[in-house]
Amino acid sequence: MSEETSSRRDAILDAAAQLFQRQGYSATSMRQIARAAGYEAVAGLYNHFPGKEDIFAAVLERRAPYDALLPVLENVTGDTAEDLLQNLLRAVIPIMRERLDFLQLILIDLQEFDGRLFSSFLQQVTPHFVGMLSRLLSFPEIRPDLKPQIILRAIVSVIIGYLFTEIAASTPALAHLPFPPVVGEAWLEGLVSILIHGMTVSPEGKVK
Amino acid sequence: MSEETSSRRDAILDAAAQLFQRQGYSATSMRQIARAAGYEAVAGLYNHFPGKEDIFAAVLERRAPYDALLPVLENVTGDTAEDLLQNLLRAVIPIMRERLDFLQLILIDLQEFDGRLFSSFLQQVTPHFVGMLSRLLSFPEIRPDLKPQIILRAIVSVIIGYLFTEIAASTPALAHLPFPPVVGEAWLEGLVSILIHGMTVSPEGKVK
DNA sequence: GTCTATAGTTAGATAGAC
DNA sequence: GTCTATCTAACTATAGAC
Numbered sequence: 460m461s462e463e464t465s466s467r468r469d470a471i472l473d474a475a476a477q478l479f480q481r482q483g484y485s486a487t488s489m490r491q492i493a494r495a496a497g498y499e500a501v502a503g504l505y506n507h508f509p510g511k512e513d514i515f516a517a518v519l520e521r522r523a524p525y526d527a528l529l530p531v532l533e534n535v536t537g538d539t540a541e542d543l544l545q546n547l548l549r550a551v552i553p554i555m556r557e558r559l560d561f562l563q564l565i566l567i568d569l570q571e572f573d574g575r576l577f578s579s580f581l582q583q584v585t586p587h588f589v590g591m592l593s594r595l596l597s598f599p600e601i602r603p604d605l606k607p608q609i610i611l612r613a614i615v616s617v618i619i620g621y622l623f624t625e626i627a628a629s630t631p632a633l634a635h636l637p638f639p640p641v642v643g644e645a646w647l648e649g650l651v652s653i654l655i656h657g658m659t660v661s662p663e664g665k666v667k
Numbered sequence: 668m669s670e671e672t673s674s675r676r677d678a679i680l681d682a683a684a685q686l687f688q689r690q691g692y693s694a695t696s697m698r699q700i701a702r703a704a705g706y707e708a709v710a711g712l713y714n715h716f717p718g719k720e721d722i723f724a725a726v727l728e729r730r731a732p733y734d735a736l737l738p739v740l741e742n743v744t745g746d747t748a749e750d751l752l753q754n755l756l757r758a759v760i761p762i763m764r765e766r767l768d769f770l771q772l773i774l775i776d777l778q779e780f781d782g783r784l785f786s787s788f789l790q791q792v793t794p795h796f797v798g799m800l801s802r803l804l805s806f807p808e809i810r811p812d813l814k815p816q817i818i819l820r821a822i823v824s825v826i827i828g829y830l831f832t833e834i835a836a837s838t839p840a841l842a843h844l845p846f847p848p849v850v851g852e853a854w855l856e857g858l859v860s861i862l863i864h865g866m867t868v869s870p871e872g873k874v875k
Numbered sequence: 876g877t878c879t880a881t882a883g884t885t886a887g888a889t890a891g892a893c
Numbered sequence: 894g895t896c897t898a899t900c901t902a903a904c905t906a907t908a909g910a911c
Contacts, residue, residue: 570774649814657864
């Protein structure tokens with residue numbers, strides 16, 4: 460494997476990633492990938508990968524945000540539960556937002572390969588998530604009536620939901636809401652605030 | 668259009684829906700649809716639909732949960748904001764959970780057709796969602812510092828995130844969490860409670 | 876390692892008998 | 894409306910010259 464071949468390999472993966480995201484897996488042909496990667500003919504691809512599925516697997520592995528995500532889950536801290544949660548979401552959501560391409564690839568994996576590659580991603584990430592969760596639960600102000608599983612699912616749900624509404628918000632269909640647009644970090648801050656404090660103020664000023 | 672042809676048409680749509688969900692759009696062939704619908708040959712399909720894209724569009728339209736969703740958004744009420752929110756989520760989430768098939772079809776639409784059909788769905792649903800939101804905002808205990816757009820997005824995010832973690836929870840990769848399983852309605856109740864009250868108890872017993 | 880050429884298969888769609 | 898038969902085009906993958 461010389462330096463030339465590895466840069467060719469990278470060109471293939473970059474081209475394939477773009478095409479898979481735009482068109483899906485089955486709708487993207489080996490010929491399209493070859494041409495986008497600078498080849499005249501399909502056959503060149505088979506010098507680097509055994510087949511189409513292997514290209515997709517390599518693309519997904521390459522785009523997985525392990526490098527950015529795992530250190531955050533390992534190291535995020537805070538003086539209070541609120542502080543920790545804010546630091547977590549303010550770190551994780553921008554990471555995932557910059558990798559919406561990875562999210563799209565995961566969706567393809569769920570449809571075309573029954574989520575096999577996604578499962579392997581989850582198995583590598585969840586232990587780190589659980590470590591973060593135990594630090595969060597050690598704070599006394601966390602409501603004792605909430606089970607850890609439910610807190611974990613709520614956090615993950617908000618992250619996923621935020622990313623999806625981010626995609627949906629870019630479609631023209633949602634341009635007709637009778638509200639002025641909210642820009643930048645305000646979205647994230649509002650969501651964090653709701654997750655931590657809720658959207659209501661209890662009449663007694665006391666929660667539950 | 669006799670009764671026979673319309674039942675044939677239904678058979679085609681049911682067969683196509685299953686195949687599209689399992690395999691995606693491009694990976695599902697007209698021949699597969701024809702056989703699953705009881706035809707010996709492909710040509711039979713073209714007596715009912717001009718082409719493959721038209722079959723997919725008809726499938727999506729047929730599976731869209733307008734009938735169950737719109738009345739809920741129109742009519743849901745409550746004595747307090749908490750009551751209204753609980754009633755809303757407890758009605759909407761089971762509806763969507765029973766229609767996870769629709770969610771999968773939407774994902775296909777996002778990949779294969781740039782979300783064109785999803786946009787049309789959103790345009791029909793969002794006005795009803797906004798109507799519900801204005802009733803919610805009329806309650807005095809809703810935190811005045813939260814903008815309506817952010818509350819709306821938080822609600823939608825939680826619904827979407829809940830549905831996705833529902834799918835992810837069914838994969839074997841998540842069977843190894845060091846927690847006992849939570850069953851049934853407890854998931855939903857916990858999520859609603861967090862959305863309304865947050866996951867922390869403020870030290871002063873006062874929000875923000 | 877990259878090319879030309881092509882094998883072998885399958886795709887969506889159609890013509891015409893019945 | 895459903896069938897048999899078939900068209901044209903595209904697909905993944907490979908063999909072999911260079």
